């Protein structure tokens with residue numbers, strides 16, 4: 001049942017993916033008990049193409065085998081593509097979601113606004129996984145003196161307007177290349193799900209933050225009622241996701257990384273109806289004509305309507321302690 005299909009004419013990328021799967025323990029707590037399977041592996045090599053690692057794409061309903069960690073409740077893949085494969089896949093990935101990225105950024109900025117007053121200052125903000133830089137102008141508007149984005153996809157960064165592009169560093173995130181204790185705010189939205197070692201990224205954020213600074217995360221909550229209802233048809237059960245957090249497991253992870261107990265709130269996304277329709281678990285034969293009509297046909301006014309909803313994302317806000325606890 002979980003045997004992957006690999007056809008003779010399959011793209012090279014898919015063959016590399018299937019050959020490069022490496023075994024790992026729970027990336028938050030290190031448990032090696034992977035007996036609680038939630039979703040079996042579903043990889044159709046013939047369908048993997050350049051878009052499989054782009055964010056905000058149409059869901060493909062392919063996923064790695066996902067298990068729930070009995071110790072920390074993380075939903076994670078015990079076999080994942082190796083780091084070199086992922087770095088290449090994200091570096092080469094296609095990018096076609098400028099307008100959706102702008103809507104997402106406006107939703108992030110609205111969620112961030114009430115928490116800005118809790119920061120020690122607005123000297124410097126860093127966004128890890130900044131895509132086309134859509135959030136960076138919001139950070140500039142919020143009076144951060146220095147704004148830096150890190151983005152591995154050259155194509156995504158190149159679609160930023162020139163003034164924003166200048167603030168994006170096209171590279172895989174490496175904290176050694178950034179000043180420690182420097183940033184008042186570090187942002188990692190929809191990023192922790194995609195990396196092999198999420199705890200390392202949290203450690204790195206702690207290192208880069210000044211005391212009292214905060215990490216903002218927007219992340220899927222796999223225990224949200226809608227995700228539980230949709231089960232394996234949920235758009236988050238996707239080959240790109242190496243792990244998915246819940247409110248409890250992200251709290252555990254941040255505590256292990258050294259953060260103060262986080263604030264976790266439901267996150268409200270605001271998108272045009274046509275975008276929501278793309279995400280619906282409907283048959284392609286029904287969805288394609290609906291989308292075509294929303295983009296250029298009689299359903300255009302409906303497709304352009306902005307709808308905001310809580311669809312299983314959470315906003316997480318965690319401060320770096322003002323003084324390091326004695327160990």
Ligand SMILES: [Zn+2]
Nearest residue numbers: 026029069072
């Ligand atoms: Zn665990």
